[in-house]
Amino acid sequence: MRVTRRLCLAVVFVTAWTLVLAGQRSAAPAPILVLVSFDGWRWDYFDRAATPNLHALAARGVRAEGLIPSFPSKTFPNHYTIVTGLYPAHHGIISNNMWDDAIGEKFAMSAPTAKDSRWWSGEPLWATAIKQGRKASSMFWPGSEVEIGGIRPTEWKPFSDAFPNADRVAQVLAWLALPEAQRPSFITLYFSDVDTAGHNTGPNSDATMAAAARLDGLLGDLVAGIERQGLSARTSVVVVSDHGMSQQAPERRIYLDDYVDLATVNVVDWSPVLHLAPTGGATVGALYARLRGKHPALAVYRREDLPAYLHFSNNPRIQPIIALADDGWVITTRTRTESRTSGGDHGYDGRYRSMQGLFVAAGPEIRRGAVVPAFENIHIYEFMCRLLGLRPAKNDGDPGVTGGFMEPGAGRF
Numbered sequence: 001m002r003v004t005r006r007l008c009l010a011v012v013f014v015t016a017w018t019l020v021l022a023g024q025r026s027a028a029p030a031p032i033l034v035l036v037s038f039d040g041w042r043w044d045y046f047d048r049a050a051t052p053n054l055h056a057l058a059a060r061g062v063r064a065e066g067l068i069p070s071f072p073s074k075t076f077p078n079h080y081t082i083v084t085g086l087y088p089a090h091h092g093i094i095s096n097n098m099w100d101d102a103i104g105e106k107f108a109m110s111a112p113t114a115k116d117s118r119w120w121s122g123e124p125l126w127a128t129a130i131k132q133g134r135k136a137s138s139m140f141w142p143g144s145e146v147e148i149g150g151i152r153p154t155e156w157k158p159f160s161d162a163f164p165n166a167d168r169v170a171q172v173l174a175w176l177a178l179p180e181a182q183r184p185s186f187i188t189l190y191f192s193d194v195d196t197a198g199h200n201t202g203p204n205s206d207a208t209m210a211a212a213a214r215l216d217g218l219l220g221d222l223v224a225g226i227e228r229q230g231l232s233a234r235t236s237v238v239v240v241s242d243h244g245m246s247q248q249a250p251e252r253r254i255y256l257d258d259y260v261d262l263a264t265v266n267v268v269d270w271s272p273v274l275h276l277a278p279t280g281g282a283t284v285g286a287l288y289a290r291l292r293g294k295h296p297a298l299a300v301y302r303r304e305d306l307p308a309y310l311h312f313s314n315n316p317r318i319q320p321i322i323a324l325a326d327d328g329w330v331i332t333t334r335t336r337t338e339s340r341t342s343g344g345d346h347g348y349d350g351r352y353r354s355m356q357g358l359f360v361a362a363g364p365e366i367r368r369g370a371v372v373p374a375f376e377n378i379h380i381y382e383f384m385c386r387l388l389g390l391r392p393a394k395n396d397g398d399p400g401v402t403g404g405f406m407e408p409g410a411g412r413f
Contacts (some may be wrong), residue, residue: 016064017149032176034238041194051213051216051252052220054219062405066353066356070350072272073243080192081377084123085382089318090122134388184289193214234364241358242377255333265278271323303321320359324349325348381395
């Protein structure tokens, strides 16, 4: 009888303690994730530039040997891929410049059309978070100024490249300093300095390395600010870039007007991925015949014949003729003056090593000191959802690719 009674008391005690622990877990504050973009940061800047803070973050987290951009390796398509897990052909932002017959307008990054929700499909991570009861704010990110699926970030800033970098970090830290009920769980932070320097002076210049070092200092300020607020134990920091950078040269130029009468075509986007449609009664077949095989550094395709590995099909915004320049080559004309003759550019096939970017992540549930092979950026959205304990929306990523980035048993969905 005494044994039975003791056993019953033990069961009651264990049950009560289990309920207490469960209550503590349910009352635990939500995890926090800060996603940082260093636009245009090529994979090798990690070791070539003075980046002690990035190295310190990698030492207590996971670093990839490269981040493979989605095609085309342009700014808007890849930033939006990172936060949706969708290839550009699936989320709709297929380039920095686009035409849509149904909308009847041209999309450009700095044009009012970029803020028109009709262009944007998929579910960005800030919307995923908000739909599941969290707050999410954006200190710049392509798409963050748009109402997508009826949702905007909790707080966001209209993009201005003149907005001081230090103030961007300060704004993120101010959001993190809010009371628990108002504090965002997910925050984006964006910097363009390395991309600008890479375009102007090339990926191998002292100016580009200096820009990288400055951004590393800002990363240090961010991490230190998170520590001062006592949030390190629940905050993950993920640092990415949208693409790399390729060196340009005056002798690597493809002149479109050597092969095509420009009065018979509509060029929606130029280089290094040419989006082209015939006009004035010309046919796609005739235009294709005039371009196909005419230059050894230019691969020309009908839209329906693009290689499957590009995942660039079944979207009406993709023009009937797509021409891809080889790495480092520029598509231009004899009279077009704005094309780069030096400096750097991107947009090329993501299989080129020059196009691969940066991925470093550290946080309470992330493995320490791991270096992983290069992977496609479509997989980052699933990984970030796991860090935040969110159910991901439909996407093209595979959680198995990033599953090993986390400690055993980590992850909340």
